Amino acid sequence: MADTILNPVAEARGPRPKKAFSRANIFIYGTLLLVSVYYLLPLYVMIVTSFKGMPEIRLGNVFGPPLEPTFQPWVKAWAEACTGINCDGLSRGFSNSVKILIPSVTLSILIASVNGYALANWKFKGSETFFTILIIGAFIPYQTMLYPIVIMLREIKLMGSIWGLVLVHTVFGMPILTLLFRNYFTSIPDELFKAARVDGAGFWGIYFKIMLPMSLPIIVVAIILQVTGIWNDFLFGVIYTKPDTYPMTVQLNNIVNSVQGVKEYNVNMAATLLTGLVPLVIYFISGKLFVRGIAAGAVKG
Amino acid sequence: MATVSVKDLVLNFGAVKVLRDLNLNIPTGEFLVLLGASGSGKSTLLNCIAGLLDVTDGQIFIDDKNVTWSEPKDRGIGMVFQSYALYPQMTVKGNLSFGLKNAKLPKAEIEKRIERAASVLQIEPLLDRKPSALSGGQRQRVAIGRALVRDVDVFLFDEPLSNLDAKLRADLRVEIKRLHQRLKNTMIYVTHDQVEAMTLADRIAVMSQGIILQLDTPNVIYNRPANKYVAGFIGSPEMNFLDGSLSGAKADIFETDDKKIKLSGYTFSEQNRSSAQSAILGVRPEQVAVNDHAEAMPVTESVEVELVEPMGADTLVWSTFAKQPFRFRMEGTAIVSPGDKVKIGFDPAKASLFDTDTELRL
Ligand SMILES: Nc1ncnc2c1ncn2[C@@H]1O[C@H](COP(=O)(O)OP(=O)(O)O)[C@@H](O)[C@H]1O
Ligand SMILES: [Mg+2]
Numbered sequence: 001m002a003d004t005i006l007n008p009v010a011e012a013r014g015p016r017p018k019k020a021f022s023r024a025n026i027f028i029y030g031t032l033l034l035v036s037v038y039y040l041l042p043l044y045v046m047i048v049t050s051f052k053g054m055p056e057i058r059l060g061n062v063f064g065p066p067l068e069p070t071f072q073p074w075v076k077a078w079a080e081a082c083t084g085i086n087c088d089g090l091s092r093g094f095s096n097s098v099k100i101l102i103p104s105v106t107l108s109i110l111i112a113s114v115n116g117y118a119l120a121n122w123k124f125k126g127s128e129t130f131f132t133i134l135i136i137g138a139f140i141p142y143q144t145m146l147y148p149i150v151i152m153l154r155e156i157k158l159m160g161s162i163w164g165l166v167l168v169h170t171v172f173g174m175p176i177l178t179l180l181f182r183n184y185f186t187s188i189p190d191e192l193f194k195a196a197r198v199d200g201a202g203f204w205g206i207y208f209k210i211m212l213p214m215s216l217p218i219i220v221v222a223i224i225l226q227v228t229g230i231w232n233d234f235l236f237g238v239i240y241t242k243p244d245t246y247p248m249t250v251q252l253n254n255i256v257n258s259v260q261g262v263k264e265y266n267v268n269m270a271a272t273l274l275t276g277l278v279p280l281v282i283y284f285i286s287g288k289l290f291v292r293g294i295a296a297g298a299v300k301g
Numbered sequence: 302m303a304t305v306s307v308k309d310l311v312l313n314f315g316a317v318k319v320l321r322d323l324n325l326n327i328p329t330g331e332f333l334v335l336l337g338a339s340g341s342g343k344s345t346l347l348n349c350i351a352g353l354l355d356v357t358d359g360q361i362f363i364d365d366k367n368v369t370w371s372e373p374k375d376r377g378i379g380m381v382f383q384s385y386a387l388y389p390q391m392t393v394k395g396n397l398s399f400g401l402k403n404a405k406l407p408k409a410e411i412e413k414r415i416e417r418a419a420s421v422l423q424i425e426p427l428l429d430r431k432p433s434a435l436s437g438g439q440r441q442r443v444a445i446g447r448a449l450v451r452d453v454d455v456f457l458f459d460e461p462l463s464n465l466d467a468k469l470r471a472d473l474r475v476e477i478k479r480l481h482q483r484l485k486n487t488m489i490y491v492t493h494d495q496v497e498a499m500t501l502a503d504r505i506a507v508m509s510q511g512i513i514l515q516l517d518t519p520n521v522i523y524n525r526p527a528n529k530y531v532a533g534f535i536g537s538p539e540m541n542f543l544d545g546s547l548s549g550a551k552a553d554i555f556e557t558d559d560k561k562i563k564l565s566g567y568t569f570s571e572q573n574r575s576s577a578q579s580a581i582l583g584v585r586p587e588q589v590a591v592n593d594h595a596e597a598m599p600v601t602e603s604v605e606v607e608l609v610e611p612m613g614a615d616t617l618v619w620s621t622f623a624k625q626p627f628r629f630r631m632e633g634t635a636i637v638s639p640g641d642k643v644k645i646g647f648d649p650a651k652a653s654l655f656d657t658d659t660e661l662r663l
Contacts, residue, residue, distance in 0.1 A: 191386035191459075194353050199400030199447070200374035209399075213390040 050074065050269035057265050073266035077274060081267055083254035084243050090271055093251030097231060097278075099162050100247055104169035105226040108177055109219065111170065116181025117207050121193050131182065138175035146239060153240060160242040168240055169230050177222055184218040185211060224286055228279040248275050303364035303377060303454035303487055304329050305350060310359035312345055312511075319345045320511045323359070327489065332481050335491045336498040337508035338534070343491040346508070347457050350489065351380050363455060374403070376455075379448025383460040385440040387432035393443050394428045397450050418449040421480070438469040445480070458490040462497065474500060495535055499523070507531045525570075525653065529660040532583045532653050538617055541627050543582045544657070552576040555654065558623035562600055566650030571663045574656075580663060583653040586617065589629035590646045598646025606641045618643070 049057065050073050051066040079089040086092060118124075119131050149168060150159065158164030188211070196206045237247040246254070252275045256268045305327040312320040319342050327333050335343045348354040350361055352373035360369045368376045387396050394415060401411045419425045422442045432440055441461055448456055461477070462470040478501055481488055492498055498505050499519045506516040507530075515527040526532035532540050545557030552574045555562040562582070574580075590598050604627065608619035616631045620643070629645055637643060654663040 189384050189386065191382040191384050192388065194348070194351075195380065195382060195386040195444075195447070196388070196399075197353060198351060198373045198378065198380045199451075200372075200403035201399070205403065210388055 046269045046273060050266055050273060052266050054262070054264065054266065073264070073270040074274070076264075077255070077267045077271035081255045081271065083246075083251055083258065086243065090248060090251055090255070090274055093246055093248035094274075096162065096241075096245055096251075097248040100165050100169070100237075101227065101230050103163075104166045104173070104230050105223060107166065108170040108173035108226055109222045112174055112177030112222070113181045113212070113215065113219070114207065115174070115178040116183075117185050117211055118203075119178065119182045120185035120188075121190075121206070121211075122203065131178075134175050134178055138179075142172075142235065146235075150239065159240065160245065162241065162245050165236060165240045165245075165247070168236050169226075169233070172236075173226055173229070176225070180218060180222060180225075181215075184215060188214060220286055224282055227282050231278050304362075305455055305487055305489065306362045307346070307350065308360045308362070310346070310349060310361065311357045312342075312349060312354065313357045318511060320349070323511070323513060325506065325513065325516070327487060330485045330487055332478075332488045332490065332501055332503045334498040334502035334505045335489065335508055336495060336505050336534075337493065339493055341508045342511040343493075343508055344459050345511075347380075347459050347489060347491050350376075350455075351378055351457055352376050374400075377453045378455045378457055379451045379453045380457040381441070381444045381448050381459070381461045383463050385432070385437075385444045385464070387440055387443055387447075389432055392429050392431055393424065393435070393446075396432070396443055397428075397446055400447065400451055414450040414452065418446040421449065421483075422446050437465050438473060441465065441473060445477075454486050456486060456488045458488065460492055461490075463492070463494070470497075477501065495537065499535075507534060509534075524651070525568075525662070526583075527662050529581060529583070529655045532655070536585055536587075538586050538628055538630075540583045540585050540653070541622075541625075541629075543584070543623060543625050543627075544579070545582060545623075546577060546579045547574060547663075548576055550576065552578070555580060555582050555649070557582065557625070560602075560623050562649055564649045564652075564654065565599065566648070567652070567654065568650075569654075569663060571656070571661070574663050579657040581655040581657055581660075582649070583655065584627075584647050585652075586628045587630045588647055588651050591629065591631050591635075592644050595644045595646030598648055600649060601644065601646035603642050603644050606637050606639050606643055608639060609637055620645075 045062055048065055049062070051069045051071070053068060053070050053072070056067055077089055078091055080087060081089045115134075119127055153159040153164045153167075156164075158167060192210065193206060196210050201209060232249060233247070234249045234253065237250045238253075241247065241250070252271050255271050305325075307323060307325040310320050310323040310325075311318075323346065325346075335346060337343050345354065349356050350363075352368065352371055352375075356369060360367055362368065363376055363378070373380075387393075388399060391399065397415045397418060398411050401414065406414075415428070419428060422445060424439065424442050424446060427435060427439060427443070432443070435443065441464075444461070458477075462473055465473065474497055477490075481501075490497075490501060502519050504516060504518055505522050507514045507522065509530055515522060515531045517527075522531065523535055526535060529542070533542070543555075543557045545555050548554045548556050548561070553564045553567070553569075555564055595601050602622060604620040604622055606618055606620055610617040610619070611633070613633055615633045616635055616637070618629055618631055618637060620627050620629070622645075631637065631643075655661060656663055
């Protein structure tokens with residue numbers, strides 16, 4: 001039955017009329033081309049500029065390829081550029097960001113997956129209310145929470161440290177990640193869970209032996225969301241850390257916006273590209289898995 | 302071996318009353334089928350017995366031990382589900398051993414039990430496969446095996462054959478029956494399929510809206526249904542129901558339209574019936590005799606054929622009796638067409654009489 005619905009063309013005969021250059025197609029592809037140029041042009045400018053020396057940049061030919069390609073801007077951006085009193089380039093920010101990223105992503109996903117599992121499979125009195133409150137939490141504007149969190153972090157002596165920021169990222173990732181995992185676990189047939197209970201597995205036994213091994217797609221989605229979100233974060237980083245512990249984004253901003261001396265466009269471009277590299281790599285290697293996981297999580301509410 | 306009994310069981314989902322004061326006693330070794338339409342509460346009852354749902358009120362005993370609040374694993378039950386519910390990331394062997402490993406059984410014992418179950422169910426060649434590489438019938442065999450290796454006294458089945466195609470369903474049905482004859486453990490089997498119920502059960506419990514309407518052997522359920530719902534639910538095609546009323550000094554005459562049917566030979570269940578009370582007479586299509594055979598019947602009538610449904614072995618004919626729709630069965634070889642006159646007859650002693658208001662058997 002589904003076949004006949006999905007295949008209404010079954011009745012039509014003869015070769016399908018081909019119209020590669022129909023008016024609609026020209027319009028669609030034309031628009032797509034225009035939009036891609038609009039987005040890719042700045043990237044192109046950034047890349048070519050980052051390989052030019054300052055004298056060449058002063059000539060003002062923004063779109064021209066580098067006449068004397070040089071890696072110097074990249075080296076400077078990575079290892080020599082100064083922000084405040086530190087002159088070790090973005091490398092410090094990079095290592096800070098990595099130190100923030102890894103525990104934040106790991107912790108938030110671990111906790112959220114257990115949350116989602118408990119909310120989907122071990123419904124307790126008030127679990128729906130709990131879930132609703134958690135979701136509402138995602139809609140409260142960050143701005144209202146910024147200062148209370150400063151006080152909280154100060155009280156627990158984590159203000160300015162990397163672990164304070166890790167805590168903030170973990171907490172703020174909770175609503176969306178819990179939702180993601182809850183929906184995914186709800187879509188796993190209930191009978192599987194019941195079978196495991198009859199087989200004598202408990203809360204953690206079912207989580208580790210049955211549920212987790214089935215959750216790879218949704219874990220990939222969660223990793224992508226968290227890695228890009230935390231890596232790109234600027235606001236929390238600038239507020240809850242100090243110059244020594246600034247993440248890469250904050251340091252990038254300080255390099256690009258530094259007011260002393262001449263503006264080194266080539267270094268700025270290289271620094272920006274370096275900072276954007278991590279999310280970019282993540283997207284490229286996991287695009288397919290990401291789509292699959294999102295689709296799996298969306299099956300059932 | 303174990304008995305199962307359920308006392309005054311109540312289960313509510315919020316405001317929805319799914320099971321109402323349900324009582325059920327199952328002796329050791331019985332094959333009990335819970336039969337009812339979808340949504341009647343069969344799975345809910347089974348899940349309560351398994352310990353997968355917290356009951357609102359009432360008690361559950363397995364082998365005289367109160368297990369109302371015990372964990373599923375401590376109840377001595379094994380369960381088989383409609384969707385097979387095999388652990389997808391484990392091999393067949395992993396599926397079979399999962400429960401035994403949780404119970405911390407010694408390795409040798411686990412091997413022994415898997416070997417035995419695999420040979421009973423003929424799944425030895427499949428042991429190293431993943432569930433995704435199995436057919437539906439094989440998956441359900443493995444699911445049964447998972448209950449089998451637990452070496453339990455009570456088996457619970459929740460519509461285990463509903464996802465299979467007709468041929469496999471018939472094959473596996475026979476296998477389950479064989480398994481019961483061999484193991485002789487107590488089995489509780491949920492289904493909405495009356496053929497499965499009739500063929501497998503020692504006793505059938507017909508459920509509707511959270512209560513058990515009748516609990517008896519397939520024979521009694523079929524021949525002496527306790528109420529109109531059970532009568533209509535069991536048997537295919539459905540029983541004919543004729544509206545009418547009782548009359549006569551002993552209230553043993555059924556009047557419908559202009560017909561008076563003497564209920565001679567009918568075993569009344571209800572002595573407190575009154576003359577002139579309205580009633581329903583139920584006659585199964587397969588209990589109606591046709592043509593030459595009709596002559597011998599206490600009630601006979603010549604009716605006009607309205608619609609013919611050939612079904613191979615026999616033919617279902619739609620007609621009108623006492624101004625009400627009336628279906629009956631003829632031989633598959635019979636040649637009839639709409640407009641033909643056919644002589645029919647039936648024996649009221651084998652029919653079922655119900656009160657119009659309470660729908661209970663009279
Ligand atoms: N988790 C639940 N929450 C609310 N209502 C439920 C739940 N599970 C089952 N029900 C309701 O309980 C009734 C009985 O369900 P069930 O036992 O699954 O029926 P059956 O197995 O006989 O088809 C149905 O009306 C169903 O809607
Ligand atoms: Mg059910």
